[in-house]
Amino acid sequence: MDKISSTILKVHIPCPCGDSSDAYTTYSDGHGYCFSCNKYFPSNHTHTEGATVTVSTTNNWNTALADKGDFIGIIDRNINVDTCRKYGVKCLSTKDKITKHIYHYVDKNNKHIANKIRVVDDKSFSTEGDINSALLFGQNLFNQAGKFITIVEGELDALAAYQMLGSKWPVVSVKSASTALRDCKKNISYLSQFENVVLCFDNDKAGKKATDDVANLFPPGVAKLVTLEDYKDASDYLKNNKQKLFTDTWWNQKTYTPDGIVCFSDMWDILNTKDDVLSVPYPWAGLNDMTYGMRVGELCTYTAGSGQGKSSILREIVYDLLQKTEYNIGMMFLEETPKKTAMALCGLDMNRPIHLPDVECSEEELQTTFDRLKNNRRLFLLDHFGSWGIDKILYNVRHLAKGEDCKFIFIDHISIIVSSQEHGDERRALDEIMTKLIQLVKELNIHLGIVTHLKRISGNGHEEGSSISLSHLRGTAGIGQLSDMVIGVERNSQHDDLTIRNTSTVRVLKNRFSGDTGPCAYLFYDREGTGRIYETTNPFDEGEEGETPVMDMGSSDADIFSSDFLRSET
Numbered sequence: 001m002d003k004i005s006s007t008i009l010k011v012h013i014p015c016p017c018g019d020s021s022d023a024y025t026t027y028s029d030g031h032g033y034c035f036s037c038n039k040y041f042p043s044n045h046t047h048t049e050g051a052t053v054t055v056s057t058t059n060n061w062n063t064a065l066a067d068k069g070d071f072i073g074i075i076d077r078n079i080n081v082d083t084c085r086k087y088g089v090k091c092l093s094t095k096d097k098i099t100k101h102i103y104h105y106v107d108k109n110n111k112h113i114a115n116k117i118r119v120v121d122d123k124s125f126s127t128e129g130d131i132n133s134a135l136l137f138g139q140n141l142f143n144q145a146g147k148f149i150t151i152v153e154g155e156l157d158a159l160a161a162y163q164m165l166g167s168k169w170p171v172v173s174v175k176s177a178s179t180a181l182r183d184c185k186k187n188i189s190y191l192s193q194f195e196n197v198v199l200c201f202d203n204d205k206a207g208k209k210a211t212d213d214v215a216n217l218f219p220p221g222v223a224k225l226v227t228l229e230d231y232k233d234a235s236d237y238l239k240n241n242k243q244k245l246f247t248d249t250w251w252n253q254k255t256y257t258p259d260g261i262v263c264f265s266d267m268w269d270i271l272n273t274k275d276d277v278l279s280v281p282y283p284w285a286g287l288n289d290m291t292y293g294m295r296v297g298e299l300c301t302y303t304a305g306s307g308q309g310k311s312s313i314l315r316e317i318v319y320d321l322l323q324k325t326e327y328n329i330g331m332m333f334l335e336e337t338p339k340k341t342a343m344a345l346c347g348l349d350m351n352r353p354i355h356l357p358d359v360e361c362s363e364e365e366l367q368t369t370f371d372r373l374k375n376n377r378r379l380f381l382l383d384h385f386g387s388w389g390i391d392k393i394l395y396n397v398r399h400l401a402k403g404e405d406c407k408f409i410f411i412d413h414i415s416i417i418v419s420s421q422e423h424g425d426e427r428r429a430l431d432e433i434m435t436k437l438i439q440l441v442k443e444l445n446i447h448l449g450i451v452t453h454l455k456r457i458s459g460n461g462h463e464e465g466s467s468i469s470l471s472h473l474r475g476t477a478g479i480g481q482l483s484d485m486v487i488g489v490e491r492n493s494q495h496d497d498l499t500i501r502n503t504s505t506v507r508v509l510k511n512r513f514s515g516d517t518g519p520c521a522y523l524f525y526d527r528e529g530t531g532r533i534y535e536t537t538n539p540f541d542e543g544e545e546g547e548t549p550v551m552d553m554g555s556s557d558a559d560i561f562s563s564d565f566l567r568s569e570t
Contacts, residue, residue, distance in 0.1 A: 068092065069102045076120075077156060078238045083163045087138055089155070103155040105134035116155065116175075131175065136187055138162075142170035145193035150226075150250075151184065152234055153177050153201045153210065160238040161200060164246050170194075177201060180210035184217055192218070198253055200226040202233045215256040223256040278407065280327070283320040284535040286521030290508050291485060296407055298513070299441045299448045301479055303468065304489035309504060309525060309533070310451045313489060314410050315341070316533050317449070319348045321408055322375060330400035330409040332382040332393070334416045341381055349373055353531030380404050390433045394440065401444040413451035415474065431478040438482045452479055466490070470509050486510035489523075502527055503539050 069090030073081040076098070084090070088104040098120055105114040114129030116137075138158050142149065150171045152158050158173040165171070174183040180201070184191060191197055197218055201207035215223035226249060231237050237246035254266070281293045294300065294317075304310045311333065321329055322345075333341050340355060346369045347354040354361040373379070380400055393411070400406040414433060415426075441448045453474040468488035470480040480486055491504040506521040524536040 069100070072098070074098065074101065074156075074159070076239070077160065077235060078241065079156070079159045079163060083159050083167070086141065086162070086167070087155075087159055089159065101155075103137060105129070105131055105137060106140050107133055108135060110140050118155075134175075136183055136190075137173040137175070138170075139172050139187060139190060142172070146170065147195045148198055149191060149194040149196075150198040150200050151180075151191075151214065153180070153207055154233065154235070157200070157202075157234040159235075161234040161246070161250075164234070164238055164243045165250065174210070177206035177210040181213040181217075184214045188217055192222075195222075196224050196253075197222055198224045198226060198250070199256065200228070200234060200250070203228040204232065207233075211256070212258075216258070221255055224253040225256045226250050226253050280321065280325055280408075283316055283533075284506070284521045284523065286535060287487070287506055287508075290514070290516045290518075290520040291487075291511060292513060294408070294447050294449075295513065296445050296447045297442060298484035299438050299450065299482065300485040300487065301473075301483040302449060302451050302487050302489070303454055303473060303509075304491070304504075305454055305466075305493075307493060308489050308491050310489060311336070311412050312344075312525070312533060313523070314412055314449065314451065315344055315348065318379070318408075318410060319345055322373065322379060326378075327407040328378045328380070328405050330380045330382075330397075330404065330406040332396065332400075332409070332411045334382070334412060338381040338383050345373060345379075346370060347531055351530040351532060356531075359531075380406060390429070390436070393433070394436055397437070397440055397448070398444065401440075401446050406446065408447045408449070410449040411451065413453065414479075415453045434478050434482045468507060468509065480510060483510060484512045499524075499539050503536060505540075 069092045071081055071085045071089075072091050072093070073079060073084060074089075074091065090102045090104075091098045092100040092102065100120060101118040103116040103118070104112055105116065107113050114127060114131035114134050116131060117126045117128070118124070119126075136151070137155050146169075148169045150161055150165075150169060152161055152171060152173045153176070155173050158171045162169070162171040174180040197214075199211050199214060201210045201214075211225065215225070217223075228234075228237075228249065230242065230245060230249075231240065234246060237243065278296045279293045281288045282291070302310055302314065314331075314333075318329055318331060321327065331341060343355040344353075346366060347359075349369050349372065350361070350365065352361065353359050354366070382396065397409060397411075400409050414430065414437075437448060437450070440446075454468065454472045468490055470477075470486060473479045473486075486509040488507045488509050489504045490507060491502075492500060495501040502525045504523045504525070505519050506523060507519045508517045511517050522536050522538050523533050525533050
């Protein structure tokens with residue numbers, strides 16, 4: 001690949017690849033180069049975008065590996081001459097001003113094979129010689145295995161760290177964050193001689209990636225991590241006369257642990273931070289007492305026998321959210337049209353089941369209710385009927401969350417989603433969609449409510465009021481395992497008594513939040529009147545034949561749905 005000769009136009013600008021915020025340089029011919037990523041970005045050249053190249057500019061240094069420059073202290077960085085002499089770093093200067101740093105690189109035979117040259121004014125870099133074959137910067141200076149070796153991300157950082165550590169502990173540098181893994185892998189035998197490999201890369205995205213890459217080269221417990229919080233790198237600590245702060249930070253190094261493992265001793269800041277978890281109540285007090293409401297970041301599964309009112313209960317929950325919160329809501333009811341869903345919600349607002357053909361509703365009444373419910377575009381429905389593929393459902397959940405800012409999303413029901421899958425394995429398909437849905441819930445920080453079906457059981461079925469357990473969930477145990485909450489609804493729809501026939505027992509089958517499970521509420525469906533679902537007393541122990549249960553229709557607004565409940569849990 002040909003070298004490009006041009007002059008520097010701009011320095012310290014964000015890299016197009018996004019890994020660096022200040023290491024990108026543009027040149028007069030239109031090309032650019034990132035000294036963090038080591039990636040070349042062409043203008044109208046034939047080079048491959050993102051390719052690694054050796055950059056040269058029209059600066060007036062000799063391209064031959066001459067022994068040029070002098071050993072002088074790098075004053076603006078508080079690096080003394082002894083440290084420069086130790087690492088073989090020379091400087092070029094004019095009129096008592098340092099213009100360039102020259103970092104010498106050697107091979108395994110300690111032969112000087114390359115220079116890296118830093119221009120002080122614009123902080124640009126150039127290389128000469130075969131730097132790709134060179135050892136880690138400073139590696140030739142510390143041949144004796146010992147307790148510690150520190151790896152930093154740049155030559156100036158190596159000088160600074162070594163000096164701040166009292167010129168006592170070995171410090172070497174990779175050529176850049178993007179080459180850190182390759183540089184350390186090439187010299188792994190050398191690095192492995194030391195008891196502890198201390199990683200002190202820059203406090204930025206590229207540095208964090210380099211830390212993870214390099215740390216995993218070593219056996220567990222060998223890699224140690226220095227977390228720089230006050231400044232970006234070691235050189236900045238020395239430049240700002242924060243030597244003690246750096247050494248304290250260095251000695252506070254911690255054993256590197258991969259993502260997913262946290263030591264309890266390091267958790268005080270996490271433990272002492274109050275969680276701000278959005279929680280809103282259900283429409284019914286008994287269910288709230290056991291569940292503490294609906295939280296974002298959770299997946300709740302609702303289940304019941306066929307025709308037991310699962311969809312009606314979800315509509316009541318959605319309607320209550322519209323009335324008592326300001327959050328956007330998504331409804332994906334796969335077995336009914338958006339018109340039917342919308343009509344049923346209007347009926348809830350009117351306390352009249354206007355979706356039924358024998359219930360009258362004037363156009364004026366419907367218009368008034370619609371205008372009240374549309375409520376600044378907070379409710380979004382899925383315009384689809386029937387089965388739909390897993391990927392399409394996941395895409396729409398993501399859109400509702402990200403595109404429409406929905407915090408609460410409900411799917412009725414997931415069994416229909418898998419019915420169209422080509423492999424025909426319902427169990428496997430349900431496992432797949434549950435796994436992907438719970439991942440979405442955690443990623444998007446939403447509350448997702450889903451409906452699923454039950455298996456057929458021997459004897460009295462669920463349509464006759466049989467108790468529900470997690471083992472009755474249809475298809476796969478993964479539904480119960482992956483759900484944060486599982487709520488079952490039991491109702492004997494064949495009972496001779498009207499009250500019992502229209503009263504459901506709400507049973508919490510799983511409750512990851514508090515652990516409380518069991519029957520918690522009784523819901524009466526006012527089929528002959530309002531078409532609404534109200535919380536009632538237990539008719540199975542105390543009610544008499546034909547007696548209408550006591551319904552709590554109004555007091556809950558003052559008690560259950562007080563402003564104290566609509567809060568973020570801490």
